[in-house]
Amino acid sequence: MDYELLAELLFPQVTKTPADVEAEYPPRELPEGAKVTRFAPSPTGFVHFGGLFPATIAERLAHQSGGVFYLRIEDTDAKREVAGAAEGLIRTLARYGICFDEGAVIGPDGKITDKGNYGPYRQSRRASIYHVFAKQLVREGKAYPVFTTQEELDALNATDKKAEIKARDWENEQDFRREEQQKQREFSMEEVQAHLAAGHPFVLRLRADGDPEKKIPFTDLVRGKLEIPENDEDFVLLKSDGIPTYHFAHAVDDRLMGTTHVVRGEEWLPSVAKHLMLFRYLGFRLPKYMHISQIMRLDENGNKKKLSKRDMGANLDDYSRMGYAPACVCEYIMTLLNSNYEEWHAQNPEKPYTDFPFNIKKMSVSGCLFDFNKLNDVSKNVISRMSAEEVYAQASEWARANDPDFAALLDRDADYAKSIFAIGRGGKKPRKDLATWADAKGYMSFFYDELFTVEDAYDEKFEKSDIKAALSGFLSTYDPTDEMSVWFDKIKAVTERLGYASDMKLYKADPAAFRGNIADVSMFLRVAVTGRLNSPDLYAVMQILGAERVKARVGSMIDSL
RNA sequence: GGCCCCUUAGUCAAACGGUCAAGACGUCGCCCUCUCACGGCGAAGAUAUGGGUUCGAUUCCCGUAGGGGUCACCA
Numbered sequence: 001m002d003y004e005l006l007a008e009l010l011f012p013q014v015t016k017t018p019a020d021v022e023a024e025y026p027p028r029e030l031p032e033g034a035k036v037t038r039f040a041p042s043p044t045g046f047v048h049f050g051g052l053f054p055a056t057i058a059e060r061l062a063h064q065s066g067g068v069f070y071l072r073i074e075d076t077d078a079k080r081e082v083a084g085a086a087e088g089l090i091r092t093l094a095r096y097g098i099c100f101d102e103g104a105v106i107g108p109d110g111k112i113t114d115k116g117n118y119g120p121y122r123q124s125r126r127a128s129i130y131h132v133f134a135k136q137l138v139r140e141g142k143a144y145p146v147f148t149t150q151e152e153l154d155a156l157n158a159t160d161k162k163a164e165i166k167a168r169d170w171e172n173e174q175d176f177r178r179e180e181q182q183k184q185r186e187f188s189m190e191e192v193q194a195h196l197a198a199g200h201p202f203v204l205r206l207r208a209d210g211d212p213e214k215k216i217p218f219t220d221l222v223r224g225k226l227e228i229p230e231n232d233e234d235f236v237l238l239k240s241d242g243i244p245t246y247h248f249a250h251a252v253d254d255r256l257m258g259t260t261h262v263v264r265g266e267e268w269l270p271s272v273a274k275h276l277m278l279f280r281y282l283g284f285r286l287p288k289y290m291h292i293s294q295i296m297r298l299d300e301n302g303n304k305k306k307l308s309k310r311d312m313g314a315n316l317d318d319y320s321r322m323g324y325a326p327a328c329v330c331e332y333i334m335t336l337l338n339s340n341y342e343e344w345h346a347q348n349p350e351k352p353y354t355d356f357p358f359n360i361k362k363m364s365v366s367g368c369l370f371d372f373n374k375l376n377d378v379s380k381n382v383i384s385r386m387s388a389e390e391v392y393a394q395a396s397e398w399a400r401a402n403d404p405d406f407a408a409l410l411d412r413d414a415d416y417a418k419s420i421f422a423i424g425r426g427g428k429k430p431r432k433d434l435a436t437w438a439d440a441k442g443y444m445s446f447f448y449d450e451l452f453t454v455e456d457a458y459d460e461k462f463e464k465s466d467i468k469a470a471l472s473g474f475l476s477t478y479d480p481t482d483e484m485s486v487w488f489d490k491i492k493a494v495t496e497r498l499g500y501a502s503d504m505k506l507y508k509a510d511p512a513a514f515r516g517n518i519a520d521v522s523m524f525l526r527v528a529v530t531g532r533l534n535s536p537d538l539y540a541v542m543q544i545l546g547a548e549r550v551k552a553r554v555g556s557m558i559d560s561l
Numbered sequence: 562g563g564c565c566c567c568u569u570a571g572u573c574a575a576a577c578g579g580u581c582a583a584g585a586c587g588u589c590g591c592c593c594u595c596u597c598a599c600g601g602c603g604a605a606g607a608u609a610u611g612g613g614u615u616c617g618a619u620u621c622c623c624g625u626a627g628g629g630g631u632c633a634c635c636a
Binding site: 040041042044074076077079080146148153156157159161162164165168169170171173174177201203212223226227228229233235236238239240241243245246249265266267268269270271272273291293294296303304305306335336339340342343364365366367368369370371373374375376377378380384424427428429430431432433488491495504517518519520521522523525526532533534535536537538539 | 562563564565566567568571572573574575584585586587594595596597598599600627628629630631632633634635636
């Protein structure tokens with residue numbers, strides 16, 4: 001077989017050599033140790049929660065080393081592409097602090113465009129580049145065409161690949177594959193010419209020379225030293241539409257774009273043998289690889305399962321809808337990525353997570369279970385550190401998109417809402433009532449007359465006359481301009497007049513000596529004013545509610561007794 | 562099924578041959594306290610399993626079991 005001739009027949013339009021192309025992508029001028037990483041999603045839908053892990057790692061690695069982080073759109077499968085997905089991806093990632101130095105960006109017209117000197121950054125636009133390297137491989141006898149008729153192609157497109165794979169008879173798979181591979185490799189030049197003359201499309205396959213009995217040492221930055229069986233599969237390089245598969249595009253793009261560290265999900269680990277072979281055939285230096293464990297969920301049998309597309313919480317945008325602030329999700333992810341993050345953060349409470357020295361060596365190799373408890377805890381801490389101003393801004397933003405009625409209330413009197421958010425905020429021991437913006441409405445509903453209801457009943461052990469007397473006693477001396485201590489002294493006075501204990505220590509020493517205690521009286525008041533048994537500090541609540549509302553609510557409670 | 566990866570409490574995880582096997586979340590209890598939240602203190606809770614190697618294995622090796630991934634003209 002004359003490979004030189006074969007290459008000409010298959011790629012007559014290609015005139016450049018690999019060297020020509022490489023000259024167009026000169027090495028980047030970066031400081032020593034700078035890492036070049038990328039996020040390379042295919043635009044088939046939303047950003048997957050699991051995708052945020054490699055994205056965050058790649059971003060941190062690049063930016064904390066003074067390197068470059070870029071976005072490459074892997075749109076090589078036209079069948080699965082979703083219109084507008086790439087734009088959505090970019091917007092969502094930006095909200096989570098994943099910002100790119102170069103790559104695909106949203107242009108002023110709202111459409112995807114390129115920024116940077118190593119593009120195009122959409123693989124669908126790089127066909128001619130891939131063909132240069134494809135031609136070289138054919139020329140060297142390292143790749144060969146397999147022809148298909150249009151009918152066969154249609155049949156291929158019609159099959160449900162997932163179902164097909166599931167129904168596979170694995171016993172015979174290996175032998176079958178090897179036989180097919182042998183047959184296809186042995187086309188004669190005449191056959192090739194006949195197919196080309198007939199206009200039959202072809203795929204380009206790699207001519208694998210590996211022996212799976214032999215193992216190649218391979219170092220993964222996360223997993224350490226591994227041994228990988230050599231690849232013996234003639235996998236597809238170019239599909240019949242001339243667009244590359246992931247493997248080929250990965251090799252060519254990451255070479256030309258100067259990627260130093262490939263960060264990707266562990267589902268790629270079984271493909272590493274292919275990539276080792278391809279890089280060797282192409283004469284490319286291997287980038288460093290990091291295969292990141294998948295985030296898992298629990299299935300109905302209690303087994304861990306990969307968090308898949310349909311699962312609740314798989315879509316990053318779900319978290320926004322649930323009311324989680326992106327900053328909270330990012331911190332949660334940091335706690336999973338590097339277990340010493342929390343310790344660092346405790347020592348540097350004011351610093352943003354981007355100041356944390358992210359360390360590859362501290363990464364875990366086993367897949368972790370998504371834990372809402374932990375997310376909520378992290379989230380409460382993050383929100384408790386925000387100013388009332390910021391809480392108001394973010395809660396409003398969430399409400400506008402997800403709860404218009406609540407948004408209207410927040411909008412109606414911004415200062416009122418902010419003063420509510422300010423209760424117990426700041427200082428060493430801030431309140432931690434909110435994990436999500438969605439929690440805000442329930443937390444503060446009693447501050448708004450249209451949401452105010454008396455939910456909780458008094459304990460039946462109390463005489464209604466006592467309650468009435470306590471409330472009336474409070475009303476008769478209530479002065480909204482009182483200082484906290486004066487206000488509380490008045491409540492003590494009411495308490496004592498009822499024959500209740502105003503000193504909890506005295507009460508605890510001898511409960512039988514009293515009809516009740518000041519906590520009970522506070523509860524009478526609290527239920528009247530807030531409609532519930534639990535609330536933030538009553539004095540602060542009353543200050544914000546104002547004298548009118550306090551009097552009205554206590555009054556109507558007295559009337560209802 | 563072949564191949565690959567993984568395995569310390571319910572969850573996330575320290576401990577890179579010698580610790581009484583950290584810590585965080587969750588759970589429970591106590592304290593603080595006008596309730597809640599916060600905070601403080603405390604409790605329960607783990608090295609999957611069987612063999613080696615070693616004076617000594619969570620740690621190293623082999624097997625077993627369990628879990629995960631992958632085997633497309635998808636990424």
